[in-house]
Amino acid sequence: xxxxxxxxxxxxxxxxxxxxxxxxxxxxxxxxxxxxxxxxxxxxxxxxxxxxxxxxxxxxxxxxxxxxxxxxxxxxxxxxxxxxxxxxxxxxxxxxxxxxxxxxxxxxxxxxxxxxxxxxxxxxxxxxxxxxxxxxxxxxxxxxxxxxxxx
Numbered sequence: 034x035x036x037x038x039x040x041x042x043x044x045x046x047x048x049x050x051x052x053x054x055x056x057x058x059x060x061x062x063x064x065x066x067x068x069x070x071x072x073x074x075x076x077x078x079x080x081x082x083x084x085x086x087x088x089x090x091x092x093x094x095x096x097x098x099x100x101x102x103x104x105x106x107x108x109x110x111x112x113x114x115x116x117x118x119x120x121x122x123x124x125x126x127x128x129x130x131x132x133x134x135x136x137x138x139x140x141x142x143x144x145x146x147x148x149x150x151x152x153x154x155x156x157x158x159x160x161x162x163x164x165x166x167x168x169x170x171x172x173x174x175x176x177x178x179x180x181x182x183x184x
Contacts, residue, residue, distance in 0.1 A: 046134065050100060052127035052147055057114050059100075059169070060107025065129055067096040068142060070177060095175045097150060098129070104154055104165040111169060115149055124148055124174075144173040 050059040073091035078084075124146035131139040151170040155163070 046139070047132045048100070049130045049132055049138075050127065051130075052114060053125045055128065057110065058107075059111050059114065060102075060105065061132070062100045062102040064101040065098060066101075067098040068129070068176070069096050070094070070175070071096075093175060093177070093179055095173060098144065098171045098173065100129075100169045100171070102167055104167045108167055111152065111167070115152055118149055122148055127171075142176040144171070144176050146174040148172045 048062045048065045050062055051057065052059060071094045073094055075089045075091045077087045077089065079087075126143060126145050127147045128141050128143050130141040133139050148171065149169065150172050151168070153168045155166040155168075157165055
């Protein structure tokens with residue numbers, strides 16, 4: 034089966050991450066986990082309907098996002114952003130953009146009310162030649178355009 038001419042292999046894709054409405058660039062990341070959404074369903078059974086059920090959409094639930102990459106020259110920007118949020122957190126929006134191998138945007142997710150929840154760097158050992166992996170975890174209120182219903 035031949036690939037379309039505009040198809041590219043996803044071997045060198047990266048994720049660009051910006052926060053504070055795009056004002057702060059946290060750099061390029063090699064892995065993003067947790068870009069998913071789940072709808073909790075409520076079921077209803079009427080007393081006079083036998084075993085029939087009706088399902089209604091409940092609330093929307095988003096998973097925390099986990100970013101991973103090799104520690105690099107972008108890492109100080111992450112530390113600076115974390116320092117500005119320590120004990121004075123200010124939820125802000127941000128974006129994660131999938132970039133193709135040539136650096137062009139493929140798709141973007143805008144996350145509402147981002148807050149950092151964890152940052153870590155893999156154990157460092159001078160005697161080994163392993164890459165130091167940096168991990169950043171973010172809580173957010175979602176990436177779908179699903180604002181709360183008006184009362």
